[in-house]
Amino acid sequence: MMTTLDAATASALLNSPKHRAGLNDLVLEVTSVSRRHPWLARVSGRVPGLTATDPTAWRHPNIALRLAIPDPSDDLGPLIGQPGLCRRVYTVADVDPDAGTVDIDIVVHGGASPMMRWLDALRPGDRVDFAGPRPHPAPTEAAAAGDPVYLLADGSAYPAASAITRACAVTTVVLAPPDAAERPDPARFADDFPGARILVAGESATPLAAALATLSVPSGATVWAAGEREDIRSLRTRCLGELGLPKKQVQVFGYWRRGKTGTDADIARLTGIARLRERGLELTGDNDFDIEI
Ligand SMILES: Cc1cc2nc3c(=O)[nH]c(=O)nc-3n(C[C@H](O)[C@H](O)[C@H](O)COP(=O)(O)OP(=O)(O)OC[C@H]3O[C@@H](n4cnc5c(N)ncnc54)[C@H](O)[C@@H]3O)c2cc1C
Structure with missing residues (x-):
């Protein structure tokens, strides 16, 4: 090993x-x-x-x-x-x-x-x-099928969430910008998220997970989320647990981890991939959260 x-x-x-x-x-x-x-x-x-x-x-x-x-x-x-x-x-x-x-x-x-x-x-x-x-990943198929699409993004995922919203129909975008404490007006972000309802998450150690807990997400919805890894881990648990969404309707990604560098994440993932391959397995969106970063 x-x-x-x-x-x-x-x-x-x-x-x-x-x-x-x-x-x-x-x-x-x-x-x-x-x-x-x-x-x-x-x-x-x-x-x-x-x-x-x-x-x-x-x-x-x-x-x-x-x-x-x-x-x-x-x-x-x-x-x-x-x-x-x-x-x-x-x-x-x-x-x-x-x-x-x-x-x-x-x-x-x-x-x-x-x-x-x-x-x-x-x-x-x-x-x-x-x-x-x-x-x-992007929820293009769900959007094309007319299903409700929810995007939740912190600052690091703002560019991805905006690019996705400009490319396909998005129902609701929840943003956790770094200046959330100043309660920014959602209208300030409107040009980057055309056609979507925009909500701004409150201050929290896990702002996107906390914001998701206040939303009523329909069972047919697809949730795409990216941001701080532990926030996203918590959000994922809610999607698959309390909300009972099937895995194919949950596209979530840790983009960075508080207190760890991008290099820490790369080394952890490369090590994890090598270990998985020793067992004939591959890194997926599912088992990424099992990797210790
Ligand atoms: C697929 C993907 C797409 C991404 N797209 C973007 C993007 O478009 N724009 C963007 O800004 N980031 C994006 N990120 C995240 C970005 O790669 C990381 O934030 C990166 O680690 C920042 O590098 P750094 O050298 O500043 O900090 P690092 O050396 O990696 O980390 C140093 C310290 O800074 C902290 N830190 C890192 N990022 C943040 C942050 N966003 N907020 C607060 N503290 C932080 C770390 O936790 C650590 O304590 C993306 C990540 C992925 C995986």
């Missing part, structure tokens, strides 16, 4: 055809850095070569990129031949596959993290390597 992640295992997993399927290694040339909200920065840029990649991959309503940004102390970088770099996952907030332009929206969470340092110093003309696009 494998106990710690070694370089050979990490490289084999990350370079496997299955992991690399559909991914391109590209560079974002930053053209502007702005603020969409006081807590959400937008990084816009050109991606040379994007127009030569498969355009359908960029039209999926929820896609993410893995940016390689400086971090001299990252533990995973040296294992995968990228010493001095860490990798952080960000949703494509907007993309024009014909023009080859991409926007990503980054929560300014105020910690002294690699992404916050990178963002702070970022200027037009800077370049960053990334791999992508990686498609992530």
Whole structure:
């Protein structure tokens, strides 16, 4: 049984055809850095070569990129031949596959993290390597069938929830922005969630789970949620337990974990995948919450 992640295992997993399927290694040339909200920065840029990649991959309503940004102390970088770099996952907030332009929206969470340092110093003309696009689940089938669709998102999932709402019919969006204590007016977010009822969660250690508990969710609804891992774990328990929703109507994802880094999550998941494969199993949305991050 494998106990710690070694370089050979990490490289084999990350370079496997299955992991690399559909991914391109590209560079974002930053053209502007702005603020969409006081807590959400937008990084816009050109991606040379994007127009030569498969355009359908960029039209999926929820896609993410893995940016390689400086971090001299990252533990995973040296294992995968990228010493001095860490990798952080960000949703494509907007993309024009014909023009080859991409926007990503980054929560300014105020910690002294690699992404916050990178963002702070970022200027037009800077370049960053990334791999992508990686498609992530979106409730497109439920929306197309006319079923009620509920999205619950903290700041980190705001770009994904907005992209999904702009791509398909969403009934209700519950947002837990970092400035929830200031009770922001939901109308402030209306342009990003066309056609959806918008609610703002109150302050809580698990704001999305707490907000879900106040909603009456019909049995035919699909719930998509992403945000802080323990908040989402609690929300998932409610969906599958009290609400009794079938698993196919529950699409939930931990995007970050309080007190842990993105690298901690990567190492835990790579270790978990290697262990599962020893037993002939794969990591899925279901067993991801069994992994200790
Ligand atoms: C599929 C996917 C899509 C994502 N899309 C986005 C996106 O579009 N925009 C976005 O902002 N994030 C997104 N995230 C989350 C983002 O990858 C993490 O927040 C990332 O860890 C931030 O990196 P960092 O270097 O700032 O902090 P890290 O070095 O990873 O962590 C340092 C500290 O900061 C804390 N921290 C990390 N993120 C947050 C946060 N959002 N709020 C408060 N504290 C935090 C950690 O708990 C830790 O204590 C996504 C994650 C996934 C898996």
